[in-house]
Amino acid sequence: MNIKNLIKKQEIQLLIFVLIFSTMITIISPAFLTLENLFDLLRGSSGVAILAIGIFLVLLSGGIDVSSTTIAIAGQYIAINVMMAMGVNNIWFAFAISISVGISLGAINAIFISILNLPTLIVTLGTSSLFHGALLEFVGTRSINSGNLPRAIKEFGKYKILVLERANGSEYGLSVFFLIMVLVVILTWLILRYTMIGRGIYAIGGNQDAAERVGFKVKKIKLFVYCYAGFLAGIMGVMHVALIRSANPQYLVGSELSIIAAVVLGGTRISGGVGTISGTMIGVILITVLEKNLVLLGLSSYWQKFFVGLIIVMGVIITYGDLSRKKRDENSSAKAIEPSSQVNSASQVNKGDVL
Amino acid sequence: MSEPFFHVENISKSFVGVKALDAVDLSIAEGEIHCLIGENGSGKSTLIKVIGGIHKPDTGSVFIDGKCIDGMSPIEAIRAGIQIIYQDLSVFPNLTVAENISINQSLESGQQVVNWRAIRETAKKALADIGEEIALDELVGNLPMAKKQIIAISRAVTQNAKLIIMDEATSSLTNEEVKHLFSIILKLQEKGVSTLFVSHKFGEVFEISENITIFRDGKMVGSYPTTELDSQRLSAIMTGREVTFDRYIYKDKNVDEVPLLSVRNLSKRKQFSNISFELHRGEILGIVGLMGSGRTEIATSLFGLNKADSGQILVKGMPVEINNPQEAIANGIALLPEDRAGQGLYEDQTISDNIVVTILKSLLAKSGLIDTAKRKNTAEDWAARLNIKTPTVEAAVKSLSGGNQQRVVLAKWLATEPDVFILDGPTIGIDIGSKHTIHTIIRELAEKGMGIIMISDEIQEILDNCNRILLIHEGRIVQEINDTAKIDAEDLFKLVSERGSFEAA
Numbered sequence: 128m129n130i131k132n133l134i135k136k137q138e139i140q141l142l143i144f145v146l147i148f149s150t151m152i153t154i155i156s157p158a159f160l161t162l163e164n165l166f167d168l169l170r171g172s173s174g175v176a177i178l179a180i181g182i183f184l185v186l187l188s189g190g191i192d193v194s195s196t197t198i199a200i201a202g203q204y205i206a207i208n209v210m211m212a213m214g215v216n217n218i219w220f221a222f223a224i225s226i227s228v229g230i231s232l233g234a235i236n237a238i239f240i241s242i243l244n245l246p247t248l249i250v251t252l253g254t255s256s257l258f259h260g261a262l263l264e265f266v267g268t269r270s271i272n273s274g275n276l277p278r279a280i281k282e283f284g285k286y287k288i289l290v291l292e293r294a295n296g297s298e299y300g301l302s303v304f305f306l307i308m309v310l311v312v313i314l315t316w317l318i319l320r321y322t323m324i325g326r327g328i329y330a331i332g333g334n335q336d337a338a339e340r341v342g343f344k345v346k347k348i349k350l351f352v353y354c355y356a357g358f359l360a361g362i363m364g365v366m367h368v369a370l371i372r373s374a375n376p377q378y379l380v381g382s383e384l385s386i387i388a389a390v391v392l393g394g395t396r397i398s399g400g401v402g403t404i405s406g407t408m409i410g411v412i413l414i415t416v417l418e419k420n421l422v423l424l425g426l427s428s429y430w431q432k433f434f435v436g437l438i439i440v441m442g443v444i445i446t447y448g449d450l451s452r453k454k455r456d457e458n459s460s461a462k463a464i465e466p467s468s469q470v471n472s473a474s475q476v477n478k479g480d481v482l
Numbered sequence: 483m484s485e486p487f488f489h490v491e492n493i494s495k496s497f498v499g500v501k502a503l504d505a506v507d508l509s510i511a512e513g514e515i516h517c518l519i520g521e522n523g524s525g526k527s528t529l530i531k532v533i534g535g536i537h538k539p540d541t542g543s544v545f546i547d548g549k550c551i552d553g554m555s556p557i558e559a560i561r562a563g564i565q566i567i568y569q570d571l572s573v574f575p576n577l578t579v580a581e582n583i584s585i586n587q588s589l590e591s592g593q594q595v596v597n598w599r600a601i602r603e604t605a606k607k608a609l610a611d612i613g614e615e616i617a618l619d620e621l622v623g624n625l626p627m628a629k630k631q632i633i634a635i636s637r638a639v640t641q642n643a644k645l646i647i648m649d650e651a652t653s654s655l656t657n658e659e660v661k662h663l664f665s666i667i668l669k670l671q672e673k674g675v676s677t678l679f680v681s682h683k684f685g686e687v688f689e690i691s692e693n694i695t696i697f698r699d700g701k702m703v704g705s706y707p708t709t710e711l712d713s714q715r716l717s718a719i720m721t722g723r724e725v726t727f728d729r730y731i732y733k734d735k736n737v738d739e740v741p742l743l744s745v746r747n748l749s750k751r752k753q754f755s756n757i758s759f760e761l762h763r764g765e766i767l768g769i770v771g772l773m774g775s776g777r778t779e780i781a782t783s784l785f786g787l788n789k790a791d792s793g794q795i796l797v798k799g800m801p802v803e804i805n806n807p808q809e810a811i812a813n814g815i816a817l818l819p820e821d822r823a824g825q826g827l828y829e830d831q832t833i834s835d836n837i838v839v840t841i842l843k844s845l846l847a848k849s850g851l852i853d854t855a856k857r858k859n860t861a862e863d864w865a866a867r868l869n870i871k872t873p874t875v876e877a878a879v880k881s882l883s884g885g886n887q888q889r890v891v892l893a894k895w896l897a898t899e900p901d902v903f904i905l906d907g908p909t910i911g912i913d914i915g916s917k918h919t920i921h922t923i924i925r926e927l928a929e930k931g932m933g934i935i936m937i938s939d940e941i942q943e944i945l946d947n948c949n950r951i952l953l954i955h956e957g958r959i960v961q962e963i964n965d966t967a968k969i970d971a972e973d974l975f976k977l978v979s980e981r982g983s984f985e986a987a
Contacts, residue, residue: 324594
């Protein structure tokens with residue numbers, strides 16, 4: 128049994144949990160298990176999933192980022208304001224602005240973290256407050272509701288890549304959000320698995336000193352990680368406003384912890400170096416299903432916080448409990464009797480799997 | 483004579499006014515196994531870093547194959563054929579064996595896209611080159627230390643290394659594993675690869691090296707063919723003084739008394755069984771055995787950290803229960819742990835904090851608060867008694883040298899006024915000069931009536947200091963050597979290391 132398999136196991140456990148939970152909901156409320164509801168769920172969680180992937184990358188590199196929701200809202204709110212001020216009604220323009228803001232703010236994080244070598248938690252705590260304060264002071268605090276939003280945003284929110292018809296003739300379908308998420312997953316997977324930067328992220332998370340010594344450009348890689356997280360936050364910002372059809376600079380901020388929780392729940396080691404995208408996705412699904420559907424079980428939505436917390440604590444007990452037990456076993460058996468035949472559990476592991 | 487394949491000339495390097503290296507020279511021939519030896523702080527590591535391109539020398543040059551390569555970056559040093567295996571091995575626990583081995587190659591190729599097939603092939607070839615077999619897909623974090631080392635060496639091999647520098651390569655290996663490592667070094671030698679082996683373990687140095695260069699205080703104080711040196715001479719050159727190791731003489735006077743400690747049939751499943759021995763006042767009892775033989779477990783068990791399943795412990799004739807360290811201390815037992823940095827010290831805290839931590843209760847004033855004057859006096863008293871070299875006891879422990887740190891650990895436990903002091907690896911990672919001081923302290927303690935149990939990998943240390951030796955193998959006492967004067971290091975070494983085959987036969 129090794130760490131990787133354990134995480135695999137954790138992913139499977141999570142998946143089973145999601146399935147059991149979904150079955151429960153379906154029994155109580157058959158409306159849950161419809162294609163329409165599934166599409167809705169995907170539309171509602173794609174943005175969070177993209178943000179989670181950014182956080183996943185940061186965690187993988189041994190850091191932590193609590194500023195991503197602020198960056199997303201900053202990108203979004205600035206994009207909408209610029210669009211309205213300039214009278215531009217184009218979704219690509221919205222993305223361009225939001226992503227530029229995202230990358231810039233990500234780069235500011237990166238400068239503190241990689242150039243000045245400061246601890247990531249403190250830096251992102253600081254910058255998230257700094258970014259948010261600046262946003263509220265210099266851009267505004269006004270909520271822009273549906274009526275005033277650029278039309279392109281609302282159309283984008285309704286755009287479907289697959290359209291189906293209900294019995295009564297009205298239409299429903301799979302949102303373009305899902306496609307964006309899939310593209311982000313594929314892109315990130317390719318980066319992690321097939322580029323030296325991606326391998327460098329794993330290497331830094333595993334042993335930063337060693338990464339430096341073997342010749343990885345650690346600063347560059349960290350710069351990339353935080354800019355990429357900012358890039359994803361920028362994308363998410365636009366998706367978020369298209370989803371809820373209202374731009375308010377107070378939204379999103381404060382939800383970063385539950386996204387980090389989703390990533391950690393998905394098996395990403397908080398100390399870096401270990402984790403997979405598939406795990407991250409399952410973590411996000413679990414948190415979203417919990418968030419959206421406790422009401423269907425007849426529980427008040429306050430229970431959501433409670434259950435998310437409970438699952439995280441249990442998840443940690445399972446992963447880390449197993450790890451420390453394994454360590455103890457190894458110590459006692461290795462030290463006890465056979466020095467020569469130290470346990471070399473040659474098990475079938477996948478080659479640095481990302482997915 | 484032809485130009486040596488690798489040499490450094492006249493290298494000096496200062497750090498903020500302190501001369502770490504003072505005009506040192508070193509030459510290594512092609513395929514030579516060369517050893518660099520010196521006390522802690524003698525400049526070995528600095529020289530390695532200069533060769534590896536991490537530090538720029540103030541003066542002097544590094545030549546390889548006749549080319550001057552000073553002022554290069556780490557990556558250029560690698561390209562020139564120099565590979566450094568650091569003590570911590572620089573492996574990635576979260577990556578597979580294949581990726582760990584090939585990572586330099588991948589980076590060196592300059593390609594931005596990862597070719598997984600090439601990674602596996604490189605790794606397979608590197609392992610084959612040194613005649614090793616490790617599952618390529620295993621995570622390195624799951625492997626024992628010795629295997630990690632092989633991975634670090636394989637990695638060096640992928641880069642067509644001409645010179646491999648191993649910094650304290652054997653510090654966490656068992657004797658068996660060290661032998662294996664040496665066989666790999668010899669294999670590399672056949673391929674014309676030179677090795678610079680940095681160590682301060684004499685036994686290993688004499689076994690593997692062809693030539694020895696000795697550093698002291700940043701200067702090269704000698705370079706000799708290994709055959710011209712013996713350990714006495716080497717330690718004299720290294721320390722600049724004649725360190726003679728006379729043996730501890732136990733004046734057989736206390737055997738009739740009730741022993742300080744009697745252990746009867748102490749057993750713990752999978753760790754040790756039927757351990758029985760007695761320890762008298764003034765004795766230094768050595769416990770030797772391979773790593774994993776159960777010797778450390780016995781020690782921790784006596785100190786209440788690893789409760790035995792059955793058996794009896796008697797302190798001064800009275801049966802006692804020892805369930806935790808507090809009870810051990812109350813019964814006059816102290817343990818100096820094997821892992822000084824991890825278990826023995828709070829490195830960031832002050833010397834005085836470290837010393838008094840075991841006796842805080844006795845420092846309480848009537849108010850229930852710690853009496854600061856008493857605390858300071860106690861700490862200063864111990865610092866003086868053990869000759870801890872520091873301007874003030876309020877300095878952080880990590881500012882001290884290894885030998886002085888170990889004295890702080892000793893002080894901390896001596897402050898509890900133990901009758902029985904168990905020392906697990908008392909001089910691990912300590913240079914020879916400080917070692918001698920620590921041995922002297924230990925002997926004085928024994929002479930004053932303390933009973934000492936010394937566990938060590940170093941045969942010579944055990945022989946010099948112990949009047950009686952227990953040989954542990956697979957959790958059992960297989961032999962007791964009552965008169966250490968009648969045995970020499972070679973015999974004892976044989977007994978310890980060959981016990982396995984002897985038992986099996």
